[in-house]
Amino acid sequence: MRIIVYGVGAIGGVLAGALARSGAEVIGIARGRMLEAVQQKGLRLMSPDLDEVIRVPMVGSPSEIDFRPDDAILLCMKTQDTQPALEALRMAGVTDQPVFCTQNGVANEPMALRFFPNVHGMTVMLPGTYLTPGEVVSHCTPKLGMFDIGRFPYGKDAADDALVDALWKAGFAAFVKPDVMASKYGKLLLNLGNISGAAFGSAAPDGDLRKAAQREARTVYEAAGITFADVSNADERRDAYIRVAEVPGAPAMSNSTLQSFQRGNSVETDFLNGEICYLGRLHGVKTPVNDALMALAVRMLRERIEPGALDLQATLHESGLA
Ligand SMILES: NC(=O)C1=CN([C@@H]2O[C@H](COP(=O)(O)OP(=O)(O)OC[C@H]3O[C@@H](n4cnc5c(N)ncnc54)[C@H](OP(=O)(O)O)[C@@H]3O)[C@@H](O)[C@H]2O)C=CC1
Numbered sequence: 001m002r003i004i005v006y007g008v009g010a011i012g013g014v015l016a017g018a019l020a021r022s023g024a025e026v027i028g029i030a031r032g033r034m035l036e037a038v039q040q041k042g043l044r045l046m047s048p049d050l051d052e053v054i055r056v057p058m059v060g061s062p063s064e065i066d067f068r069p070d071d072a073i074l075l076c077m078k079t080q081d082t083q084p085a086l087e088a089l090r091m092a093g094v095t096d097q098p099v100f101c102t103q104n105g106v107a108n109e110p111m112a113l114r115f116f117p118n119v120h121g122m123t124v125m126l127p128g129t130y131l132t133p134g135e136v137v138s139h140c141t142p143k144l145g146m147f148d149i150g151r152f153p154y155g156k157d158a159a160d161d162a163l164v165d166a167l168w169k170a171g172f173a174a175f176v177k178p179d180v181m182a183s184k185y186g187k188l189l190l191n192l193g194n195i196s197g198a199a200f201g202s203a204a205p206d207g208d209l210r211k212a213a214q215r216e217a218r219t220v221y222e223a224a225g226i227t228f229a230d231v232s233n234a235d236e237r238r239d240a241y242i243r244v245a246e247v248p249g250a251p252a253m254s255n256s257t258l259q260s261f262q263r264g265n266s267v268e269t270d271f272l273n274g275e276i277c278y279l280g281r282l283h284g285v286k287t288p289v290n291d292a293l294m295a296l297a298v299r300m301l302r303e304r305i306e307p308g309a310l311d312l313q314a315t316l317h318e319s320g321l322a
């Protein structure tokens with residue numbers, strides 16, 4: 001299996017670097033300053049246990065790849081960037097190769113299935129950072145990250161087994177899960193706090209707000225008949241494989257939405273909290289907390305508010321959530 005990592009940022013960078021380091025056949029697709037930096041200097045991969053510069057073959061577009069039947073494509077861009085990426089893959093000749101949605105949320109798999117027949121979900125449990133072009137960080141040990149993997153909408157096949165095998169060899173923990181979407185709905189609950197972390201800072205005492213957003217999501221899941229797996233700290237695999245530890249010389253751990261704001265990019269909130277609002281609207285459940293968190297993202301983008309600059313209590317009062 002050759003592995004095409006599409007979107008080399010925090011997650012794609014750690015995956016491409018570690019897979020290349022393990023001897024797997026890998027091609028990364030990157031853009032902008034990340035592409036330039038990796039082509040010039042290689043990719044610096046840092047973790048609590050590792051600090052290495054790795055040579056990873058890197059191109060700027062799928063059109064530069066001669067796709068093969070044994071390719072597996074890992075989508076590692078944020079959800080708002082997925083549709084143009086799928087279009088570019090199709091124009092480059094991808095047909096029925098497995099496409100793995102290595103992303104948060106649950107919107108990428110149905111989107112990919114409109115383009116390609118062979119779609120797989122991946123739950124990403126890998127606190128990663130990309131702030132400096134050419135450098136990526138995994139904040140966990142003893143493994144670089146952990147994944148649940150299975151076919152969308154349900155099932156497993158040989159491609160799941162082959163990818164899981166390659167990931168273990170590259171220093172990750174990975175598990176085939178025929179019901180991967182239950183794992184992804186469970187992970188989505190953990191991402192409902194990404195935007196409050198971005199607004200109020202990683203250390204803000206916003207636990208009650210996060211819990212309220214999650215309670216609302218569980219009510220919506222119940223109304224929609226969606227089952228989910230608990231992949232929070234209650235999942236014992238976290239303690240065995242992905243304990244967070246200091247990475248000397250690296251930026252402090254932060255969530256992926258906060259990093260998007262720091263890099264001046266668009267954010268994924270429409271597909272995280274927005275998924276709960278969408279399901280609530282479909283199933284007649286009000287979602288005031290997630291609506292307010294969506295509005296918070298819009299306000300930050302519109303008013304160009306720096307991450308961590310908002311006051312939690314004042315914002316709760318203004319949005320009627322206090
Ligand atoms: N970071 C984390 O800790 C975690 C992230 N996740 C999830 O993983 C997914 C990826 O997140 P993350 O790695 O943080 O995101 P990043 O923004 O760090 O990386 C995505 C990269 O893809 C690039 N990209 C987007 N579209 C294209 C394209 N068409 N061609 C080439 N490159 C492209 C982006 O470029 P540009 O910067 O120019 O936009 C960016 O460099 C998200 O769904 C996220 O929610 C899950 C668990 C943890």
Ligand SMILES: CC(C)(CO)C(=O)C(=O)O
Binds near residue numbers: 127257
């Ligand atoms: C759970 C968390 C916050 C870990 O980094 C994540 O998935 C993200 O950053 O998007």
